Amino acid sequence: MTVYGQKPRARDLGIPFVGATGKFNAITDVKGVEVGYSTIISGEGKNIREKGPVRTGVTAIFPRGKNNNPVFANWYSLNGNGEMTGTTWITESGFLETPIMITNSNSVGIVRDAVLKWFIKTGWHKENFWFSYPVVAETYDGFLNDIYGFHVKEEHAYEALNTAKSGAIQEGNVGGGTGMMCLGFKGGTGTASRIVKIGDSTYTVGVLVQSNFGARQNFKIAGVPVGRELKDTMDYVFKKAPSYRQAGDGSIIVVVATDAPLLPHQLKRIAARVPLGVGIVGGNGENGSGDIFIAFSTANPAAFQRVKLAKIDELPNDAMNPLFEATVQSVEEAIINAMVAAETMEGINGNKAYGLPHNLVIDILKKYNRIK
Numbered sequence: 001m002t003v004y005g006q007k008p009r010a011r012d013l014g015i016p017f018v019g020a021t022g023k024f025n026a027i028t029d030v031k032g033v034e035v036g037y038s039t040i041i042s043g044e045g046k047n048i049r050e051k052g053p054v055r056t057g058v059t060a061i062f063p064r065g066k067n068n069n070p071v072f073a074n075w076y077s078l079n080g081n082g083e084m085t086g087t088t089w090i091t092e093s094g095f096l097e098t099p100i101m102i103t104n105s106n107s108v109g110i111v112r113d114a115v116l117k118w119f120i121k122t123g124w125h126k127e128n129f130w131f132s133y134p135v136v137a138e139t140y141d142g143f144l145n146d147i148y149g150f151h152v153k154e155e156h157a158y159e160a161l162n163t164a165k166s167g168a169i170q171e172g173n174v175g176g177g178t179g180m181m182c183l184g185f186k187g188g189t190g191t192a193s194r195i196v197k198i199g200d201s202t203y204t205v206g207v208l209v210q211s212n213f214g215a216r217q218n219f220k221i222a223g224v225p226v227g228r229e230l231k232d233t234m235d236y237v238f239k240k241a242p243s244y245r246q247a248g249d250g251s252i253i254v255v256v257a258t259d260a261p262l263l264p265h266q267l268k269r270i271a272a273r274v275p276l277g278v279g280i281v282g283g284n285g286e287n288g289s290g291d292i293f294i295a296f297s298t299a300n301p302a303a304f305q306r307v308k309l310a311k312i313d314e315l316p317n318d319a320m321n322p323l324f325e326a327t328v329q330s331v332e333e334a335i336i337n338a339m340v341a342a343e344t345m346e347g348i349n350g351n352k353a354y355g356l357p358h359n360l361v362i363d364i365l366k367k368y369n370r371i372k
Contacts, residue, residue: 007172010336013358014371016222019329022193025337027061027206028166029193030257032298034062035208036164037175037189038156047146047240047348055145055347056152058111059102059175059189060160061208061255063296068124070095070304073296074264076271078278082251082290083108086135094264095304096296099161101136102176102210102253104145107152112136114157121158137292139212139251141179143238144347172341177210179347181236181250182338183282184216184227186345186353190338194326198319203260205323207277207330211338213289215247218282221336224368226361227282234354237346249288252278254331260323261299261313270295273324277331295327 009025011017022029037059043052063071073096075087085108090096103111115134119125125132141147160175169191173179177188193206216235219227238245254274262270274293275285285291300312315323344355365371 007341008358010333010340013340013362015336015365016370017329017333019194019326022195022204022206024168025193026169026191027193027208027255027257028169030204030206030259030298032064033206033257034065034164034166035169036060036160036162037170038159039174039178040151040156041178044346045350049146050149052146052149053348054149054151055179055345056104056141057175057178058152058156058160059177059210060164061100062164063096063257063298066164069301070097071296071298072262072264072267072300072303073294074268074271075292075294076268076274078275078291079285079287079289080292081288082138082292084135084137084253084292084294085112086133089133096135098132098134100255100294101134101157101160103136103138103152104147104176104179105138105140106147106150108136108138110152110154111157114154117154118158118161135294137253139180139210139253139290141212143181143351144345144353145179146348171337173343173345177338179345180210180212181353182211182335183214183219184236185339185356186342187211188338188342190334190341192330192333192337194330196322196326198315198322203258203323205326205330206257207327207334208255209331209334209338210253211335213250213252213291214283217247218284220280220282221361222365222370224365224370226364229364230360233360234357237350237352239351240349246288248284248286251290252283254293256293256295256327257298258323259298261315262297263314266315266317266320267295267297269320270323270327273327274331277328280332281335
């Protein structure tokens, strides 16, 4: 589904994918999930610390909308050169009790603190005594953004939280993905979903990615070596870049949502399939990459209890294969959607990441007989 005014998506270019999508082909196809952004873009030219240029932001994902009703969850790391706060308690308790926030590497702390203050402002916790461990993840945008200027403020986290909504959501240079780069081109925020039938029941798997990883030489679309075909085309422009940077450095955060009734150990299995989707497009979990993934289930709305016995539904492990497949497919498409939507961006010191050249990609896919 293409919404009026929305940027082109991968399927609009004719890129072939497997699997049936939800209405919006987005993480918000999972009922209750809401997504909000704060996008911060200002200035140009030479990097003057604390002044800019600024190319960054914040993304917020609510599993059950703005209702404090924890969901079963778990997480997985392909390569841990990154951060996702709050995961220790998720492993221990099996529950995600907060929204998921994604921002840049140097803004995790302020976003985490802002979430706690937002809880107080909105009365998120009904009890007088409570404690909480906000989940905040990051990828590095310091090649385009004045990352040491610390431009993300509390109000930006509040904006992402307060504007979260269901339905069609923006992709590309938005939210935490604003200043990100991916597989040799401009990256950012992307999303996708799949609908699966298991027995007599229909379930949805939705994915949101903040995509900032990978080397161009490994970039593939629909099995076609697009990165190698475009190896001398629209390369990154680094007028000032650290000498230690290696091809493939970067990160990807992936959030997987489903309405299938899965328990925490099963959601670990879902999160552990995310790397298969990342690998399809060319990610290898490089040393310099923070590849961290979290999965949650919106089923079992009465699962979180402090005193009463909880009665829950559980999908058998033997029935999970369609969900594994849906996860891999959704991750692959969400990454490509992020790149298709992302536009060329010039940041600090004239550093530049070019948007994926749609027409050239179509020509290459035709050359390999992947589209007509």
